Amino acid sequence: MKKVKVEDAIGMVVAHDLTKIVPGEFKGAAFKKGHIIEVKDIEELKFIGKNHIYIIEMNSEMLHEDQAALELGQAIGGENTYLKSPSEGKVNILAARDGLLKINTSLLYEINYIKDIVVSTLHNNTVVEKDTIVSATKVTPLVVEKRYINQVKDILRNVSGIIDIIPFKVQKVGIIITGTEVYEGIITDKFAPILKEKVSNYKAIVEDVIFVPDDLEKTTNAIEIFKSRGCSLIICSGGMSVDADDLTPVAIEKVALEIITYGSPVIPGAMFMLAYSDDITYVGIPACGMFSKITVFDVLLPRIMAKDKISKREISELSHGGLCLKCNICHYPICPFGK
Template identity: 40%
Template sequence: MKTTIVKLEDSVGKVLFHDVTRITKAGKFKGTLFKRGHLIQKKDLPKLRKIGREHIYVLELGPDELQEEDGAAKLASLITGTNLRKAKPTEGNVAIISDTNGILKIDVERLDKINEIDGLGIATQHKDRLINSDEKVAVAKVFPLTIKKDQINRATQICENGGPIINVIPLKKMNIGLIITGNEVYHGLIKDEFGPVMKKKIKKLGSTVTKIVFAPDNPKQIVDEILKLKNEGVDLIIATGGMAVDPDDVTLRSALEAKANVEKYGAPVQPGFMFMISYLNNTPLLGIPACAMFYDTTILDLVLPRILAGEKLTRKDITSLAHGGLCLKCKKCTFPICPFGRG
């Protein structure tokens, strides 16, 4: 790369090699003052001086080099997988945007390897979180004004072994069966408050509660309802309540008697310690503790979107929620823009 530094007063008629950024305090403005390729005019000089510019670069690329935005665009193409699109380069950055509502999947090990390459940077959101359509999930960046093609080739080799490192798995529209357990609801002593909460949460995620049944604290009747829903072909069964350690809490026992494979009972998440995930063949059967009726945000908000994306969650998936699994129960909940579930 051949670099010439030109005084601002001598720069009229020269072409900018990179975006010029203007930043003001207190978050009022941060953006591009002049784009790459802009032909500097005399009227531009006061604006450039106001942002502290007294010189500009005039650069000539070598055959083994790329300009920063061209390098960032190539890097973004390497890492962008399914259900994602790339924005136009700006200020040496290329944003990666989701095309759908879904779960963000990131190969963190390979992400780290690329970020070890001098001159390249990729910033992402946390993996395994629910992403909305048109949401920015990552930004690819080249730090210097130019980057050696060899640096990009190293990133290419990392991505060739396993494909793009960032993908979004879309949510499916599932039919869900609810089993509301508890003598107090079954016998009409109190009004069911679990059903409406669950229906609202599930509807927001694009799926449907196709059937709600009620069962007393009787393992045989709960097993019967589980197997009926399974035979009716629902995609997911959720049993509410009965997850604690009292004698009348029999949901776990019922899942075992229904021959479900209990992947994990008890989760290192608060609210949600007494959560259960199990499978009847390939049909997920969840046991949801009463906290999901009381709190707006619980373990269910961490696992349900992933199940609706078709993931088969394992014991390890649940135990890995421990780091970041403590909800701070803020006066004003800002989930998912908060630390909960972001280990």
């Protein structure tokens, strides 16, 4: 710290809170630690009895926390984000659109390994609305060496930030309800309304709901109908177990070019199926999707609707945190399930 006259302190950084006391009215910090003195502050400083103050000495190789946080935010934010002005040494990064939040977590971890650097984000693959705060940046000291900020910029030299918001792209969905007992009216279907509601949250249109018996040819034909109608997501519900009458997985295997998984390490949702063919996603949902409020389908649906291709490895990684606690009051997605 260095003691200087207030008239000479313009552009310098206050080293500690400067207290203002108005008897019976106010007692608190007139200028907080880290504040950069401006010309207009001189009168107020003298009013509170400050002719000299302690400042933090800076040189050309250092940055104030506000400027450092701003440069961090500019470096890590993607095209579909925007920044708020620095406040108390922190810069918030917000979503510029509705969509799916994508975080490059490997680079995020590398950045936070650098001395004095703090970058916090929401979870990767979180559904966000426009103007949601998705990240915050700051540095831990009041002033920081520029070289640490430059290290961050060097890590990101070949990428456009580590944060992006991708839109939901699926516009038309086909739903196939399998099961002879439903097809023949022996029991009432409860699957279709649930699935319609889930996809409607992403502003997609349900092209139609087709009911088929436990018949491989009829199930395959229903899939082909939806393909011909331009559906980019085809959901098949029921018929996903190992029972002799359950043929949904076989039907999906016949039409898909790439089977990602038949089975997931998530409960509920162990018999879930995911496959792709060109621009079409095929999903097989087991009966748990009708009785459980949240399943693996809900965990993956945001990515499916954004056409963010899911790998077998990513399905496997869901095993950690893939057990639903079935709470009396469900707070998903604000819970550990699927995280």
